[in-house]
Amino acid sequence: MDKNLKEQVLRSSGVNVLKCMRCGKCSGTCPSYDEMEYHPHQFVYMVERGDIETLMKSKSIYKCLTCFACVDRCPRNVEPAKVVEAVRLAAVRQQGNNHMNPNQIPEMLDDDLPQQAIVTAFRKYIK
Amino acid sequence: MKRIGVFVCHCGTNIAATVDVKAVAEALGHEPGVVISQDYQYMCSESGQNLVKNAIKEHKLTGVVVCSCSPRMHENTFRKAAASAGLNPYLVEIANIREQCSWIHKDIASATEKAIILGKAAVAKVHLNSPLTAGESPVVKRALVIGGGIAGIQTALDIAEAGFDVDIVEKNPTIGGKMAQIDKTFPTLDCAACILTPKMVEASQNERITIHSFSEVADVKGFVGNFTVKIKKKARFVDETKCTGCGLCTEKCPMKKVPNEFNMGLDNRTAIYIPFAQAVPKVATIDPNYCMMLQKGKCGICSSVCSVGAIDYKQEDKIIEQQYGAIVVATGFNPINLDKYDEFAYNQCPDVVTSLELERLMNAAGPNGGTLLRPSDKTHPHKIVFVQCVGSRCDDSKGKPYCSKICCMYTAKHAMLIREKYPDTEVYVFYIDVRTPGKNFDEFYRRAVEQYNVHYIKGMVGKVTPRSDGKIDVQASDLLANEQLHIDADMVVLAAAIEPDKTARPLATMLTTQMDTNDFFTEAHPKLRPVESATAGIFLSGACQGPKDIPETVAQASAAAAKAIGLLVKNSITCNPCVAHSDELMCNGCSSCEKVCPYGAITYVDKEFRMPDRTTAIRRVASVNPAVCQGCGACTVACPSGAMDLNGFSNSQIMSEVDAICK
Numbered sequence: 001m002d003k004n005l006k007e008q009v010l011r012s013s014g015v016n017v018l019k020c021m022r023c024g025k026c027s028g029t030c031p032s033y034d035e036m037e038y039h040p041h042q043f044v045y046m047v048e049r050g051d052i053e054t055l056m057k058s059k060s061i062y063k064c065l066t067c068f069a070c071v072d073r074c075p076r077n078v079e080p081a082k083v084v085e086a087v088r089l090a091a092v093r094q095q096g097n098n099h100m101n102p103n104q105i106p107e108m109l110d111d112d113l114p115q116q117a118i119v120t121a122f123r124k125y126i127k
Numbered sequence: 128m129k130r131i132g133v134f135v136c137h138c139g140t141n142i143a144a145t146v147d148v149k150a151v152a153e154a155l156g157h158e159p160g161v162v163i164s165q166d167y168q169y170m171c172s173e174s175g176q177n178l179v180k181n182a183i184k185e186h187k188l189t190g191v192v193v194c195s196c197s198p199r200m201h202e203n204t205f206r207k208a209a210a211s212a213g214l215n216p217y218l219v220e221i222a223n224i225r226e227q228c229s230w231i232h233k234d235i236a237s238a239t240e241k242a243i244i245l246g247k248a249a250v251a252k253v254h255l256n257s258p259l260t261a262g263e264s265p266v267v268k269r270a271l272v273i274g275g276g277i278a279g280i281q282t283a284l285d286i287a288e289a290g291f292d293v294d295i296v297e298k299n300p301t302i303g304g305k306m307a308q309i310d311k312t313f314p315t316l317d318c319a320a321c322i323l324t325p326k327m328v329e330a331s332q333n334e335r336i337t338i339h340s341f342s343e344v345a346d347v348k349g350f351v352g353n354f355t356v357k358i359k360k361k362a363r364f365v366d367e368t369k370c371t372g373c374g375l376c377t378e379k380c381p382m383k384k385v386p387n388e389f390n391m392g393l394d395n396r397t398a399i400y401i402p403f404a405q406a407v408p409k410v411a412t413i414d415p416n417y418c419m420m421l422q423k424g425k426c427g428i429c430s431s432v433c434s435v436g437a438i439d440y441k442q443e444d445k446i447i448e449q450q451y452g453a454i455v456v457a458t459g460f461n462p463i464n465l466d467k468y469d470e471f472a473y474n475q476c477p478d479v480v481t482s483l484e485l486e487r488l489m490n491a492a493g494p495n496g497g498t499l500l501r502p503s504d505k506t507h508p509h510k511i512v513f514v515q516c517v518g519s520r521c522d523d524s525k526g527k528p529y530c531s532k533i534c535c536m537y538t539a540k541h542a543m544l545i546r547e548k549y550p551d552t553e554v555y556v557f558y559i560d561v562r563t564p565g566k567n568f569d570e571f572y573r574r575a576v577e578q579y580n581v582h583y584i585k586g587m588v589g590k591v592t593p594r595s596d597g598k599i600d601v602q603a604s605d606l607l608a609n610e611q612l613h614i615d616a617d618m619v620v621l622a623a624a625i626e627p628d629k630t631a632r633p634l635a636t637m638l639t640t641q642m643d644t645n646d647f648f649t650e651a652h653p654k655l656r657p658v659e660s661a662t663a664g665i666f667l668s669g670a671c672q673g674p675k676d677i678p679e680t681v682a683q684a685s686a687a688a689a690k691a692i693g694l695l696v697k698n699s700i701t702c703n704p705c706v707a708h709s710d711e712l713m714c715n716g717c718s719s720c721e722k723v724c725p726y727g728a729i730t731y732v733d734k735e736f737r738m739p740d741r742t743t744a745i746r747r748v749a750s751v752n753p754a755v756c757q758g759c760g761a762c763t764v765a766c767p768s769g770a771m772d773l774n775g776f777s778n779s780q781i782m783s784e785v786d787a788i789c790k
Contacts, residue, residue: 021520023559027604029470029589033611041606073470073589077522 005090006050013086017048019076026070026080036060040070040080047083056091064088129160129254132188133246134179136170136195138225143168145229147239151194155246160254162186171201176208183212190218190253194246196225215258217704217775222249244788251787255780259704264754266352266700267452270691271296273344273634274457276304277323277677278669278684280330282455285688287335291695294337294449295330296344296358298630301406303327304459308389308483310490312677313540314571319677320405320492327407340408343630345446347454347637348727350755351664352700354451362442364413364421365399369437372409376429376438377401385417387494391484393502394494399429399438403492411437453691454638456648456660457668457684458631462623463518463527471517471621476593477502479619482534485541499545501618504597508617511545512601513538513556514588518624520559527624529645532674534622535562539575541620546579555582555614557603565676584612591619625674639725640665648672658687666690705775706756707763709749711736713770716747720762720771728755729762 010017026040033039038046038060046055055061064084071079105118133155137143148166156164163186167175170193182188191214193205198221206216224242232238270286272279275297283293295302307327309319330336339358346357380397387396389403398417401409411429419426420440430438462483465473473479478501480488491497501508515534518526535558542554556575561583563569575581586604593599598615605612627646635642640660641649648667651659658667668687669680694700709720711734721729732750735743749771751762762771763778772778 019522021559022606023516023520023587024585024604024606025587025589027589027606027611028587028602030604030611033604039604039609039611041604069589075516075521075525075587077524 002053003050005052006047009047009052009083009086009090012089013079013082015044015079015082015086017044017078017083020044020048020078021076023075025073025075026078029069029073031067031069032063032065035063040064040084043083043087044078044080047087052087052090055087060084061088061091129190130162130186130188131158131160131190131192131250131253132179132182132186133158133161133164133192133194133250134170134175134182135164135166135224135246136175136193137166137168138196138229139169142195142225142229142242145232145235145238146224146242147235148242150239151224151242151246154243155192155194155250158247158250160190161250162188170195171204176204179205179208180212183209183214188214190220190256192220192222192246192249192253194222194224194242194249197221197223197227215260217259218253218256220249220253220256222246247790248784248787251783252780255777255783256775259774261704262702262753263699264350264352264702266695266697267354267450268292268695269294269449269451270453270455270695271344271354271356271449271451272455272457272668274304274459274628274669274671275299275302275330275338275340276457276459276669277306277326278459278671278680279304279455279457280326281681281684282457282666282668282688282691283330283336284326284333285685286455286691286695287333289688289692289695290335291692292335292337294339294358294451296339296342298341298343299402300341300363300400300410300412301402301408302330302338302340303403303405303407305483306677307403307405308391308486308490310486310493311540311544313536314565314567316540316544324405324407327405331407338408339447340410341412344634344637349450350726350757351662352452352694352697353754354454354664356449356451356454358447358449360445360447362415362444363410364415364418364438364440364442365411366437366439366442367408367410369435370410370433371435371437372401372406372411373434374401374411375432375434376411379428379432381426381428382417382419385414390487390494391481393484393487413438413440453664453666453694455666455668455687455691456631456634456638456640456671457687458628458634458671460625460670460674461628463626465517465621465623467526468517468621470590471514471588471619472591472593472599473621476591476599476619478508478593478599478617479591479621481621481623482537482541483623485620489541489544499549506617507549507552509551510553510614510616511555511618511620512588512599512614512616513542513554513620513622514591515556515558515622516587516624517621519622521624527626527645529624529674530562531622531624532562533625533676536565536568536571536676538620538622539563539572539581542581543571543575543579546575546581553582554579555584555601555616557584557586557588559585559587565678588619625670627671631671638662638665658683658690664694702754703758704753705758705773706753707751707758707760707771707773708753709751709766710770710772711746711748713768714746714748715768715770716749717767718749719765719767720749723761723765724756725759725761726755726757728752728757 135152152166210216222245269292345359382398386392487493519531586606588603590602601614666687668684
């Protein structure tokens with residue numbers, strides 16, 4: 001277990017995972033549930049245990065839609081989506097590079113594509 | 128010069144582990160006036176007290192300082208010990224070196240230093256202590272119970288049984304409270320009305336009990352043993368003394384579309400109504416918001432059909448005033464409002480109901496005569512989902528932080544009753560934890576699982592979506608199977624958190640009692656004084672103090688009654704001699720003290736004074752009623768001329784304590 005990794009995830013998410021009472025409402029409300037290997041409540045629990053590398057290796061970190069349903073409905077304000085995002089960030093940072101080259105952007109631009117999606121894509125998708 | 132004895136307690140290791148008690152005793156022994164300074168393992172024990180008593184006699188002590196726990200704990204113990212040794216009890220001072228020193232410090236050196244300073248301050252104060260004599264005030268032999276639910280009824284019955292008059296003030300038209308709305312009780316499944324209504328009748332027939340229904344407490348003045356309470360009897364537009372409860376008016380009333388609050392708004396009642404068949408008192412009440420006579424001046428049918436002429440459209444709110452020796456608060460609880468929880472679709476779908484609504488749906492006197500039907504289309508539900516912890520155990524911004532305690536049990540009860548009566552119905556319960564501490568409680572829950580095949584699934588429901596085909600999609604996670612479920616339910620039942628009644632907070636202000644952040648009344652001690660409030664003469668009964676089931680409520684109600692009886696049997700009670708008094712020569716008559724006094728203990732009188740030139744002048748000066756004064760000290764702070772002073776906590780005593788600390 002990598003203690004620094006856990007601290008990094010806790011710090012960058014700003015989430016206190018100890019507030020979780022394991023009710024599973026986050027996973028009960030998650031629209032991507034069936035796509036995910038690890039579900040929102042498992043993210044919270046595994047981060048608490050420090051089992052972060054397993055999460056980083058899983059495709060689940062890219063399946064979260066960041067719809068924030070779990071954040072909205074968590075009875076204890078744990079904000080699981082922020083944990084998922086922090087693990088995703090940890091994975092991306094550890095790989096040490098972006099997944100897109102800025103030169104590729106002009107050809108991808110189209111009017112319907114939100115700019116934010118491009119920025120996110122830098123980190124999310126491996127071509 | 129005073130002869131002072133200092134006694135330092137180890138409190139086992141509570142104090143001695145972090146404070147060097149021998150060093151404290153040694154250091155305080157050198158203080159001026161201290162003739163003996165000792166330490167002992169348990170000063171509050173019999174032998175510890177004897178140590179104090181013997182020292183008083185042997186060394187002819189005129190002041191005692193005990194360095195021990197909080198004065199709230201043992202001040203009385205040591206005052207009594209001193210009194211039995213012939214020393215005025217108010218010459219004893221406590222230096223709190225436990226709660227305010229040893230328990231909050233880790234470092235022995237600094238804790239010891241602080242303990243010595245606290246001891247020095249107490250020694251400095253005791254130098255200025257003067258003997259005080261406590262007065263007595265009479266006790267009014269009548270109790271007031273606020274709230275007429277099962278808690279209030281039980282308390283009133285017990286107090287009446289002991290031979291004292293009791294008044295119950297109930298804000299609704301009938302007593303009975305929440306228990307009257309409940310269908311069956313756990314874990315015995317006996318009918319709530321069958322065990323409650325005999326008690327309601329008993330209360331109404333007991334000649335020592337007066338029920339003020341449809342009434343509210345408007346004002347409380349006075350103090351333990353002698354409260355003066357104003358009770359507002361709200362206009363019910365029916366003469367209680369004439370109405371026989373025949374119910375003819377309720378049959379004939381043309382205004383039939385008023386939401387029936389007794390059935391949780393699931394059906395309608397008339398504008399003139401009797402809440403339910405066993406209501407006590409069984410008297411009709413007119414709802415002025417819906418009555419056409421009161422709204423538009425047209426109708427008057429109830430008045431014309433009433434054979435005893437009980438209808439009085441001109442009735443007005445009436446204030447009555449009564450003296451009481453003790454007050455018991457039994458204001459109860461309500462389920463929380465579910466507007467905030469959109470994900471459960473409570474406001475969108477009539478087939479999503481609260482557990483209390485389900486009680487009415489299943490009750491024989493309920494809207495469907497006891498047949499469980501969906502509120503939307505009156506069909507039998509075949510798949511019912513229960514959701515636990517709705518609004519309980521939440522972060523403060525999302526709901527109530529506490530466990531509502533009763534929901535696990537009543538949900539198991541509902542699930543079991545439905546499976547018993549309608550075996551073709553599938554029942555799912557989504558839980559976070561099943562909490563069943565209590566006699567025969569876990570066995571009850573296991574019966575729901577093992578005997579009645581209720582599906583208990585660990586995981587909170589995430590989303591409830593009413594579908595166009597009348598079914599309700601319940602989306603949840605099964606945490607143990609690690610899968611997400613979609614259940615097409617016919618009904619969803621939400622176990623809503625419970626909260627104290629909204630009337631509790633303004634009442635607490637009137638009674639000058641304390642509440643916690645959730646508006647539950649705070650008990651005087653969480654373990655040892657669970658039914659008393661911190662305000663003398665005010666007792667707590669039932670769910671107003673915290674979530675409780677019926678057996679616990681009844682137990683606490685009887686305990687509160689016992690405490691109230693303990694007060695009422697006394698002819699008089701010893702007053703606190705630490706009250707304020709004014710130096711009339713210094714008082715300039717400004718009224719500052721009168722304005723800040725929360726108890727109304729200060730009045731101003733015109734008094735004759737002899738002036739230096741031998742003339743007589745009449746001056747306006749403050750006068751304190753020592754029986755009403757609670758010794759809070761607000762007046763001594765407000766007084767600009769320094770005329771107001773508090774016995775036992777005089778300005779000079781407090782300044783000398785401060786001096787000793789700063790030395």
